[in-house]
Amino acid sequence: MTTLPNTMHAVAATGSVPLHDERALTDVELPLPELRPRDVLVEVAAVSVNPVDLKTRGRRAADAPPVVLGFDAAGTVVAVGPEVTLFAPGDEVYHAGVINRQGTNAEYHAVDERLVGRKPANLSIADAAAMPLTTITAWESLFDRFRLTSESEGTLLAVAAAGGVGSILTQLATALTGVTVIGTASRPETQEWVRRMGAPHVVDHHGDLAAAVREITPEGVDRVFTPSTGGRLPVYADLLRPFGSIVAIDEDPDLDMRLLKAKSIAWLWESMFTRGVFETPDMIRQHELLDEASALFEAGRLRSTLTREISGIDAEGLREAHAIVASGGSIGKVVLTR
Incomplete structure (x- = not known):
């Protein structure tokens, strides 16, 4: 059985300063997130950056506390809540979180199993992290x-x-x-x-x-x-x-x-956060559609849209990734790998 640490590295964002300011995205040490009954704890190996990351950071008030962003991840399940039935420790997964919980820009991420899919076996961890959201x-x-x-x-x-x-x-x-x-x-x-x-x-x-x-x-x-x-x-x-x-x-x-x-x-x-934020009765559809997409990737009918990979899930790498997305000229997805 894997012994988990008490704390983890994460990257916190504030919306009160421009992106080029080092305070915009900062390396921090945080407690591991607590699991809800249907949560899985994922050891994050790769994340990607989406326009919603930039919007969320930019809309925060100057006096708002720092927040961990990130809405895409791929990694390995290392712990599960007491009501989890879809996954077990050791499973490789990919998922997008929700906007009202701590994000994926951290070593570990807690997420409801109904929002998580089986990582496509034929995709690298970086290719998979580009795809959930x-x-x-x-x-x-x-x-x-x-x-x-x-x-x-x-x-x-x-x-x-x-x-x-x-x-x-x-x-x-x-x-x-x-x-x-x-x-x-x-x-x-x-x-x-x-x-x-x-x-x-x-x-x-x-x-x-x-x-x-x-x-x-x-x-x-x-x-x-x-x-x-x-x-x-x-x-x-x-x-x-x-x-x-x-x-x-x-x-x-x-x-x-x-x-x-x-x-x-x-x-x-269309907001992909609706099912997760409101925990709608059909919330599990996101798990199902990610699994269906996995089968399509494995059959060669879909391909990853990863076009840029940055080494290291840290403040420096995320500032670079945010700048690429903010430029408006990027193609496909930018991914950071641990």
Whole structure:
């Protein structure tokens, strides 16, 4: 039986200083997290950085206490709560945590087993750590919000398709549905990446997006997935066919929903934290979909979107990773490994 330490290394974040300030992300020593009845304790071997890490840090008040961020991890289960049935010590797992509990930027992470999946056997620990949050977000967007099935057809405009979510959403839509994906990307290298993810069509979202999409599908599109809505809602309303739908994962304070009424366009939010934060009756679906995704990775139908690996889960490495994500020009996912 493994003897666990009483404390662990972690990286704490504060939102009161700029990212280049060393106080923005600081190495700290913390007690091991206490396990709830259905928690597993994961010894974290790799984490990745998502835009939500930057948003969470940036929104914190100047006098707020430091917090451990991180919403992606891969590692090994080392202890379990008394009601755990899905995992045992020694299991290799990958998971995304929840926004109202301590994050994954630490040596150990406590997480409800219903949010954890079996690590794909064919992926390295770094490749696996790149995938949980974006896979859950993409999966829920496609199959819970859009309600797509293997028989679904039509068109899906995937905005910023070279990003973390867009990269796996394109793969999932291509592998598991009959929908035609039109991805958006602005640079030659990001456009090539989107094609590698399986999109048969790629357009530049910095140009005349509506005109570019109508060159491919003159009648418009059936669905829009967007992580970047600001200023684009009129374009989406123009491009969408009557009774179309939009799934958004960002927040635009200037949304004017009246633009969607004439065509009876549905607006749908997606937050992968909803099930975990509210402990919904179907919370275990995140465990199930991560396991389903593992089987797809192992079958070669999905690929990891890892593009940058940084050695060391510490404040210096996380500052570098946050800066890469904040640049807005990154492709795929940035991962840190212990």
